[in-house]
Amino acid sequence: MLKSYLKTILLLLLLIKLISGYYVSPDDLNKCHSFIDNFKGSRIVEAHKYNGNPKSADWINISGNKETYTLKHGLLEAHLLKPRGNRPLGHGVTLNSTYKLHYGSISITMKPHGAGGVVSAFIVKNGDEIDWECLGGDTNHAQSNYFWNGELLYGVNGGIHLIRGKPMNEDFHTYSFDWKPDRIVWKIDGRVVRTLWKKDTYVFGFYKFPTRPSYVQIGIWDGSSPGTVNWAHGPIKWSSLPDKLTTQIKQVKVTCDPKHNIIV
Template identity: 45%
Template sequence: MKLLPLTAVFLILYLTRVSATLEPRLSYKKRQDKPACRNTHTIFSKDTGAWNADSSPEGTFDITPDGLKMNILPPEHYERLIHAETKLPYNKEAGRGPTFNSSTYMHYGNFSAKVKSSPVGGAITAVILIADGGDEIDFELIGGVPHTAQTNYFWGKHPLYTVNGGTHDIEGAPVYEEFHEYVINWTPDVIVWKIDGKEIRRKERQQTCEENGVCKFPSHPARVQIGFWDGSYEFGTAEWAHGPINWDEHDMISSYLQEVVVECDPDYNQIVD
């Protein structure tokens, strides 16, 4: 039996590893199994376009000249509790807020949202790419925090919290007084977060790869999701959200969504009308 030179063996092993590493991000293109994706530009002062509002209870949104007014309504039974060990306050029930989902999935591309968040601590405005299998890329705006936004990403069915997040300064007017533009650029190799046209964070796929070749990088088709939710119902979340909300002081809490632009990458998506 003829033996291969040692260098050839190493080359074969290397190419096998590279092929395995590249397979997840190329598989959709190879199989032509591209998700249907619609390029959209929705002006919410007119209507909600093709956005799905099925997860939004009655009264949690209104069309206004300033855009989509998203409302958190009080819980049916408001009760303030104190966690026994940490002594942190939280609410027994959360208020009811809206969630809007894009009508199609996107496998890489860009999207932007112009948002004015809430001045009330405990109310979270979320701008998200979320996949059915658990992958997620997001912005979150904490109510009452004037000049920062938080970014995060998750991978797979068992997400690691408090690991991949970041907090970023925002120039200009407070985020709850004027609209700011939040952008996510998502490719097979990198995620870029931008605010008002300025890059504030970048995460490259190769930075997420482990020694076994698994790259914990969001890579599954995802829908764009915009939400406004009450973070008061669990003591740790309430502390993070600068809550809990005191519903004795509010009949309703609001934030605004002015417009959303979705641009699908044609290399990985089937563009539909």
């Protein structure tokens, strides 16, 4: 009788977890790799050469151009190349992690380029998205943002945050976020600048809060297109700038949440 009662209680608890969305079978957990990359011997592979095995590389260059990045003296130099021919926009690097992250903490230590129109980005993305973006035309602030389920609602979910100390293009600063099932915390140099609670994202029957396992991305891009030029403080004035604009990245750190990932 007691065993039957306990079994019923356990089944009810399991049902509650399933209904609440908090239970995930161990077989369904995301495989995640915690790491610190100081860019000394980092394994970066071109997208067309990637064999599909996440253990074989650290990053995938999905920009289609090897000239968009350099590894030098313990730094990743992310380049934005001047437009060639009739192309209206510069061409920048996007590096994609080989493993996905399902909750955890992520940080980047970087010195973005300071020209107006240049956007240096550090994000997690896979349908949902969590962002740090540094705009060259506003070197005293960094911007946080998030998107849900592919809804590109620009100017809705973003935040603008003061960078203490030297401007972002004159010194290295660390931009991070701590992502949990119920909230996201953005930080600059360890200082909390924004907290988003899942409970505050409920709209018309949905919690519009990032929940999908996502890849980490590093990128630099040209914000001079009509839809982003004002936001990015562009256009880029290439006539008075070098043919290659560079953001320097000293470190990326990813720590997977062991409750929601299989650590590999």
